[in-house]
Amino acid sequence: MGKLRPIVASVPELIILILAIIAAYIIMAVFSNISDTEVLSSTSIFWILFGSFLISTFIAILAAVIGIGGGVIFTPIMMGFTSVDTMIIRATGLVVALFSGLISGGPFFKKGLANMKIVLYGAVPVTIGAMSGGLLAVYEDQMLGNTGDALVCLLLGLIVGSVCFLFIRGGNKTEFPEPKSIDSLSKKLGLNGYYWEESLQKPISYHITRAIPGFLLFFLVGLIGGFFGLGGGWAIVPVLNLVMATPLKVSAACSGVLLGIEGTSAIWPYILYGSLIGIFAVPWMAGQVVGGIIGAHILIKVRVAFVRNLLILILIFTSLKLILKGIEGFTEMDFPV
Amino acid sequence: MNNEHRPAISRESLIFGGLLYWITMLGTLVAIAGMVLGIVTENNFSDPSGWISSIWEGRDTDETWHANARTGINAGIQYIEVKDDTLIINTQKDCSGTGYILNLADGKVKKTIQNQDTSEVKNSGGAQQESDLTVEYRGPGFAIKDVDGHAIGQGSVSTDTNPYGQQGEYTILGHASGNVDDDPENEVILIANQNQSYAGQVCIVEQNGEVISRYWNPGHVYVVKLYDINNDGKQELIFGATNRDQVWGDISTPAVYAFDPTANKAEMEVPPFQGNTEEGNPEWAAFPDTEEKPLNHWYLSHLTEGDGLATLGIAIGVFSGVPALIVSALVLFRRKWPVFGILALIAALVIITSMVGLMPLPG
Numbered sequence: 001m002g003k004l005r006p007i008v009a010s011v012p013e014l015i016i017l018i019l020a021i022i023a024a025y026i027i028m029a030v031f032s033n034i035s036d037t038e039v040l041s042s043t044s045i046f047w048i049l050f051g052s053f054l055i056s057t058f059i060a061i062l063a064a065v066i067g068i069g070g071g072v073i074f075t076p077i078m079m080g081f082t083s084v085d086t087m088i089i090r091a092t093g094l095v096v097a098l099f100s101g102l103i104s105g106g107p108f109f110k111k112g113l114a115n116m117k118i119v120l121y122g123a124v125p126v127t128i129g130a131m132s133g134g135l136l137a138v139y140e141d142q143m144l145g146n147t148g149d150a151l152v153c154l155l156l157g158l159i160v161g162s163v164c165f166l167f168i169r170g171g172n173k174t175e176f177p178e179p180k181s182i183d184s185l186s187k188k189l190g191l192n193g194y195y196w197e198e199s200l201q202k203p204i205s206y207h208i209t210r211a212i213p214g215f216l217l218f219f220l221v222g223l224i225g226g227f228f229g230l231g232g233g234w235a236i237v238p239v240l241n242l243v244m245a246t247p248l249k250v251s252a253a254c255s256g257v258l259l260g261i262e263g264t265s266a267i268w269p270y271i272l273y274g275s276l277i278g279i280f281a282v283p284w285m286a287g288q289v290v291g292g293i294i295g296a297h298i299l300i301k302v303r304v305a306f307v308r309n310l311l312i313l314i315l316i317f318t319s320l321k322l323i324l325k326g327i328e329g330f331t332e333m334d335f336p337v
Numbered sequence: 338m339n340n341e342h343r344p345a346i347s348r349e350s351l352i353f354g355g356l357l358y359w360i361t362m363l364g365t366l367v368a369i370a371g372m373v374l375g376i377v378t379e380n381n382f383s384d385p386s387g388w389i390s391s392i393w394e395g396r397d398t399d400e401t402w403h404a405n406a407r408t409g410i411n412a413g414i415q416y417i418e419v420k421d422d423t424l425i426i427n428t429q430k431d432c433s434g435t436g437y438i439l440n441l442a443d444g445k446v447k448k449t450i451q452n453q454d455t456s457e458v459k460n461s462g463g464a465q466q467e468s469d470l471t472v473e474y475r476g477p478g479f480a481i482k483d484v485d486g487h488a489i490g491q492g493s494v495s496t497d498t499n500p501y502g503q504q505g506e507y508t509i510l511g512h513a514s515g516n517v518d519d520d521p522e523n524e525v526i527l528i529a530n531q532n533q534s535y536a537g538q539v540c541i542v543e544q545n546g547e548v549i550s551r552y553w554n555p556g557h558v559y560v561v562k563l564y565d566i567n568n569d570g571k572q573e574l575i576f577g578a579t580n581r582d583q584v585w586g587d588i589s590t591p592a593v594y595a596f597d598p599t600a601n602k603a604e605m606e607v608p609p610f611q612g613n614t615e616e617g618n619p620e621w622a623a624f625p626d627t628e629e630k631p632l633n634h635w636y637l638s639h640l641t642e643g644d645g646l647a648t649l650g651i652a653i654g655v656f657s658g659v660p661a662l663i664v665s666a667l668v669l670f671r672r673k674w675p676v677f678g679i680l681a682l683i684a685a686l687v688i689i690t691s692m693v694g695l696m697p698l699p700g
Contacts, residue, residue, distance in 0.1 A: 013362060017362065017365065017366070020366060020369060021369060024369050024370075024372065024373045027373055027377060028372075028373055028376040028377060031377040032376055032377060033376060033377050033378060033379060034376055034385055034386040034389075035386050036386070037386050037387055037390040039390035039391070039393060039394045040386075040389065040390045040393060042386065045385075045386055045389045045390070048389055048393065049372075049376070049389070082393075082395075083393075083394065083395030084392055084393065084395060085392070085395060085396065085397040085398060085401075087397065087398055088392055088397075088398060088401075095651060098655065099361060099365075099654060102357045102358070102361040102654060102657055102658070103357070103358060103361050103362070105353070105354040105357035105358060105661075106354040106355055106357060106358030106359075107354075107358075108354065109346065109350040109351060109353060109354030109355075110346060110351065110354060111346075112343070112344045112346050112350075114350070114354070116347060116349055116350045116353065116665070116677070117677060119353075120665075120669075120677045120680040120681050120684070121677075121680060123662070123680065123681070123684035124680050124683050124684050124687070127684045127687040127688055127691075128687050130691075131687055131688075131690065131691040131696065134691065135696050135698070138698055189676065193344070194344050195344060196343045196344060203343070203344065257354070257357070260357065260658065261658050261662075261684065261688075263655070264655045264656070264657070264658035264659075264688050265658075265687055265688045265691045266691075267655055268655070268688075268691040268692045268694070269691065269694075269696070269698060271634075271648070271651075271652065271655075272632060272633050272634070272694045272698055273398075273632065273698055274398055274402060274631055274632055274635070275398045276648065276651065277388060277392060277398075277401065277644075278368070278371065278372075278375075278636070278644045278645075278647035278648035278650075278651060279372060279375050279376075279385045279388055279389065279643070279644050279647055280388065280389060280392055281647075281651060282368045282369060282371065282372040282647045282650065282651065283372070285365060285368055285650075285651055285654065286365055286368070286369055289361060289362065289365045
């Protein structure tokens with residue numbers, strides 16, 4: 001609560017937004033016109049809408065602090081542990097991924113954490129990849145049906161497992177990486193900068209390297225993020241941090257903005273295909289916006305290493321569940337997990 | 338170290354981040370307003386209760402749209418008439434219910450008739466053939482008589498079970514007769530519904546009483562007509578019914594089917610195929626009270642409805658990247674950073690390509 005007070009003071013619109021959301025839920029609770037169905041009672045439907053907002057807010061804070069985007073938390077967990085259709089999960093997952101990124105762009109730039117050059121350099125490959133990924137998802141859904149769902153679960157499980165591996169290998173040592181050499185393209189483009197590190201109370205300068213491998217990896221990240229509805233924050237941080245030697249906090253901030261930009265390209269095929277269900281997605285969107293603002297301000301204040309360990313545990317479990325679900329889909333075996 | 342070493346923030350960064358931030362904020366408020374409108378009023382393109390339920394139950398997007406983007410008529414089609422190249426149907430026998438005008442050729446809904454407007458179905462033409470047969474029925478049993486009143490065949494529509502695993506008795510409630518195959522004799526078409534449950538059947542019967550084809554429907558059948566809908570000299574079978582497969586639970590939706598009864602000589606289920614028998618392969622199947630999954634920017638034509646407004650809010654937020662990139666590009670060009678200005682414009686162009694739908698989607 002102590003950390004929230006200065007955020008509220010410096011971001012008055014956050015209070016307006018939170019009040020508007022509270023008012024919206026009170027109005028919906030009092031004047032609700034939703035009715036019982038065979039599957040859910042009207043009370044359950046309301047709590048799904050309200051619970052979605054709360055969970056989304058929590059995910060957004062967690063994701064913004066780590067700089068991974070909420071999609072990598074939302075999509076695998078929803079796909080692994082619920083029966084919701086994979087296309088609806090992926091479309092909503094992109095909402096979760098991109099809105100915390102879009103809303104955190106303002107604070108990240110304002111505080112000098114996000115680097116405009118890095119963001120624009122990554123924006124082109126990541127948006128092209130994301131649009132291609134979104135289109136591929138629509139074609140996969142149309143052509144492969146249930147087999148496609150099983151394949152998506154299996155591949156996503158492997159990807160999430162790989163993400164965990166990346167994070168475990170990354171450790172705390174990559175918080176302030178120092179490149180051994182800087183390639184000529186990075187030099188020509190002037191991919192460097194410096195920022196004020198609040199936790200150390202001193203400025204940190206940095207130089208980016210490996211611009212071409214980074215460019216190609218951004219495309220791949222966009223493709224995977226768009227196809228699976230993960231967004232790209234989960235991999236943009238490792239690409240920036242491990243491959244291009246960007247400080248972890250700058251990586252997290254740039255990643256937040258980039259995954260927002262990436263999501264705006266990836267989500268349109270889902271919207272045009274009718275896979276984004278507005279009423280279902282709005283609570284997740286609202287939670288991401290509120291949580292994204294809070295998370296973006298918390299990131300400036302805290303060191304991120306400790307939060308990562310909690311997420312790694314969650315993702316390892318989710319990865320196993322997804323792999324098993326994928327195998328179940330292909331073999332009709334039933335694992336009691 | 339003091340704050341004088343803090344880096345200065347560039348103008349393009351502030352503009353870029355600010356546009357993303359404030360447009361997203363605006364989109365969020367619009368989306369929340371749409372959600373409230375959708376939940377507290379009936380002003381929706383779709384039913385939010387059914388939508389959340391069907392998503393939670395694991396229905397895919399096609400099924401979810403079919404099930405919920407509807408006007409909520411829990412009834413069947415009880416009136417069918419052909420007029421020129423259109424098919425006029427209604428949920429009441431006397432046309433006092435909700436009516437629809439469909440293309441005869443493909444079953445596409447052209448118009449919905451509200452307020453008991455029956456003028457469009459009066460004095461209809463049609464191409465139904467006269468028959469020389471009379472049919473009498475009681476319960477599941479029937480008797481066929483020729484033009485002189487002599488009994489020439491009899492039988493029953495009873496079955497041990499049906500594709501939905503139900504046992505029980507049937508009652509015949511209507512018939513049509515005409516020549517539906519290649520032989521010169523007329524056949525009799527009987528419609529019968531199960532007394533205890535929802536199954537309905539349409540039987541094609543020879544004059545001697547032999548049932549030669551049987552079509553099952555997941556819902557009661559109310560009316561059957563024979564028309565030559567494609568001018569091939571043979572009559573097609575059209576029947577009006579209710580259908581539970583299109584939604585589920587106790588809600589049913591109006592349905593009408595047209596098919597060539599000579600194409601299949603077996604026991605089959607009319608679409609959608611979810612039973613245990615073979616599919617009936619109709620010429621077309623129409624569910625006039627349901628909507629196809631809308632493609633493209635469907636919400637733009639539903640902005641006064643809760644779900645349309647909610648989706649617009651999301652779309653506004655998603656759109657924020659485009660103005661942010663374009664305005665930043667202009668600032669970057671002025672700052673003599675053309676490479677990054679061009680990169681910003683390319684990224685904006687990619688997003689616009691995706692948004693406008695220039696890349697083709699399946700279906």
